[in-house]
Amino acid sequence: MSEFPTISSLAAHEGQTVTLRGWLYNIRSSGKLLFPTFRDGTGTIQGIVPKAAVPEEVFETLKNLQLESSLTVTGKVRADSRAPSGYELDVQDIHVISAVSSDDPFPITLKEHGVDFLMEHRHLWLRTPRQSAILRVRATIMRAAAEYFDTNGFIRTDPPILTPNACEGTSELFEMDYFDNDKAYLTQSGQLYVEATALALGKVYSFGPTFRAEKSKTRRHLTEFWMIEPEVAHLELNGLMDLAEAFITHIVTRVLESHRTDLKTIGRDIAKLEAVIANPATEPGAPGSAASSPHLGGGATDPSLLSSRSAAEGSASRFPRLSYDEAHAMLDAAYKAGKLENPHKYGDDFGSPDETYISSQFDKPVLVHRYPAAIKAFYMQPDPDDPTKALCLDVLAPEGYGEIIGGSQRVDSYDLLKSRIEDHNLPLAAFQWYLDLRKYGSVPHAGFGMGIERAVAWLCGLDHVRETIPFARTLNRIYP
RNA sequence: UCCUGAGUAGCUCAAUGGCAGAGCAUUCGGCUGUUAACCGAAGGGUUGUAGGUUCGAGUCCUACCUCAGGAGCCA
Structure with missing residues (x-):
């Protein structure tokens, strides 16, 4: 397995040419430059692909690839202060394992989504870094x-x-x-x-x-x-x-x-x-x-x-450590000081706002x-x-x-x-x-x-x- | 179970009771250092469902459905 290092381990491979297995997490372009970001479950790394530096086929394939397509990518690990992780990958070659169709693109975008949508797509939401x-x-x-x-x-x-x-x-x-x-x-x-x-x-x-x-x-x-x-x-x-x-x-x-x-x-x-x-x-x-x-x-x-x-x-x-009585006294004082909306009745369990107040102290x-x-x-x-x-x-x-x-x-x-x-x-x-x-x-x-x-x-x-x-x-x- | 709020394009959201809109995504074009890139163009709609009021309803009314937050209860 060592021939496929994880993205989290790339710092140890600086200067080396490696082949990663992963998914296309994001891609940006600037004319004849592509900036694909790859993820493999351990982290993400941005690749850089100048059109002049790779075969035409590699450039065109990557340029047209949909997010979350699976692939292997070969490139040289290079330290770069502009990269969030400190490293970038100078891409030399890619091999697509499974391409996502543009007719039905990956639903989770990098933009914001609502809770219902995300939970409905939980099986795919899990792929995001957070x-x-x-x-x-x-x-x-x-x-x-x-x-x-x-x-x-x-x-x-x-x-x-x-x-x-x-x-x-x-x-x-x-x-x-x-x-x-x-x-x-x-x-x-x-x-x-x-x-x-x-x-x-x-x-x-x-x-x-x-x-x-x-x-x-x-x-x-x-x-x-x-x-x-x-x-x-x-x-x-x-x-x-x-x-x-x-x-x-x-x-x-x-x-x-x-x-x-x-x-x-x-x-x-x-x-x-x-x-x-x-x-x-x-x-x-x-x-x-x-x-x-x-x-x-x-x-x-x-x-x-x-x-x-x-x-x-x-x-x-x-x-x-507080006894119930001490906690009650704390809530009582808080209510009298106007820090709690409702008084805590001695003998009752603590409500959510009560617990929040106690722990906030x-x-x-x-x-x-x-x-x-x-x-x-x-x-x-x-x-x-x-x-x-x-x-x-x-x-x-x-x-x-x-x-x-x-x-x-x-x-x-x-x-x-x-x-x-x-x-x-x-x-x-x-x-x-x-x-x-x-x-x-x-x-x-x-x-x-x-x-x-x-x-x-x-x-x-x-x-x-x-x-x-x-x-x-x-x-x-x-x-x- | 109760209270409150929200359902409009694939997603996130606009639209005084008077022509259904934007950004992202997708497709096409442009850009050699982008960081949710950016710029230009195109396609994309049974406005949650069923009724009702009105000359006219995304908008107002009724019921229902779905979701969210909170209460109660708990870890």
């Missing part, structure tokens, strides 16, 4: 997320996608027939199942698609999205917060390491991401920092994940913990210091990107969990296996879920999650 850059960053985020857990002693245990019942009994689920008499539902969270695998293996995570049939029509919602969900036996809320912070820090670090060019293509303000991981003095969760425990069977605990509350609130804490993600139990899921452990609060956690991304992580310590008492299920009018029989986890050697445990697409939207600075996934599924769209 969309390709986003998908590269997405791939790194997914890899870094899995890598964090893989290198810290977690075992990946993926839960089923077809489930027999509602996990939390709240969200709208996609329903389907399961053979003769049963209904099946697409999973809305693997959490209940990773609780089971966590009690088997200690530290686990799942990573897969998740489905919500809610009719949400906003820039933050997809009906199908990817979620990564760690679950850890013997972990309590403060350790969970440490884990979330180290996890996010690792992902941001990886993105900054290898995607500065892509982030620039996307138009991301990189300084905002650098601020998230600033203060490198403490790096408790980075891979290789001896945080992982080699064996976590039985009752072993991982000291790195069991920091006490006082430790969590000490100097090691780099992301701001910091340049790092904010951890909000201990929400009122009444507005949270049935499986969340009550706070022993104030049983009206749940030992839960939301992570709000900066710049108004909202909730990217939600998690909690889980109820570990059989009796309490059973009464919670009954209070929520959930079918006890369907949850018997879940109750078994509390019957046989229950321990405190905790976990969270991070929505990949919201994380990608935040890290790339996108205003809509539909650009964060190759083919977004939304309320009104399931094509292409």
Whole structure:
């Protein structure tokens, strides 16, 4: 394959004659000069074709070629300060693999298009530099997320996608027939199942698609999205917060390491991401920092994940942490100062404008913990210091990107969990296996879920999650 | 589900109730350093659908369809 170097690697081929495989991204002309721009999925490079320097056939072929025709192009790599990438290609020869017809030209032009048109042509929109850059960053985020857990002693245990019942009994689920008499539902969270695998293996995570049939029509919602969900036996809320912070820090670090060019293509303000991981003095969760425990069977605990509350609130804490009460007080003060349109009612969940305001007060993600139990899921452990609060956690991304992580310590008492299920009018029989986890050697445990697409939207600075996934599924769209 | 807004050329958009327009794209012509190149010309329309008001409707009215943004709910 080395005979076809990628465009991203051309700096190493300066002065050499190379043959690239790619597509015609754009072409301009000036009399007897052609300026074709080629792309190959790794980048773009502008070629230059003086009529006098190439065979007549090469000049005429290129001059009449439609955008997105596939081809191989041979030319000499030359550094040029006028080129955006720093290099140009002095074209010597081309070979057209497949020519696009001028009767039906490539629909995505370099001009602006509307959202509907672009989404209808998503399969072709992906070829544009910005969309390709986003998908590269997405791939790194997914890899870094899995890598964090893989290198810290977690075992990946993926839960089923077809489930027999509602996990939390709240969200709208996609329903389907399961053979003769049963209904099946697409999973809305693997959490209940990773609780089971966590009690088997200690530290686990799942990573897969998740489905919500809610009719949400906003820039933050997809009906199908990817979620990564760690679950850890013997972990309590403060350790969970440490884990979330180290996890996010690792992902941001990886993105900054290898995607500065892509982030620039996307138009991301990189300084905002650098601020998230600033203060490198403490790096408790980075891979290789001896945080992982080699064996976590039985009752072993991982000291790195069991920091006490006082430790969590000490100097090691780099992301701001607010209790629900503190966040409410902040919103209350903001409303009284005229910075918020509507008051936040104590006891209610935070609305979108509330989350935006809270996160705008910091340049790092904010951890909000201990929400009122009444507005949270049935499986969340009550706070022993104030049983009206749940030992839960939301992570709000900066710049108004909202909730990217939600998690909690889980109820570990059989009796309490059973009464919670009954209070929520959930079918006890369907949850018997879940109750078994509390019957046989229950321990405190905790976990969270991070929505990949919201994380990608935040890290790339996108205003809509539909650009964060190759083919977004939304309320009104399931094509292409 | 609710609220708001938008549907006119392949795309992005103009058009006081009075002849259907521009830029890009396509085709033809011009230009030896273009950066969404530029200059000239040509072709390209059932104005989302169905009714209604009017001498006359892209424009006003009614219903419906599609899409977008927001709310609720959530990651």
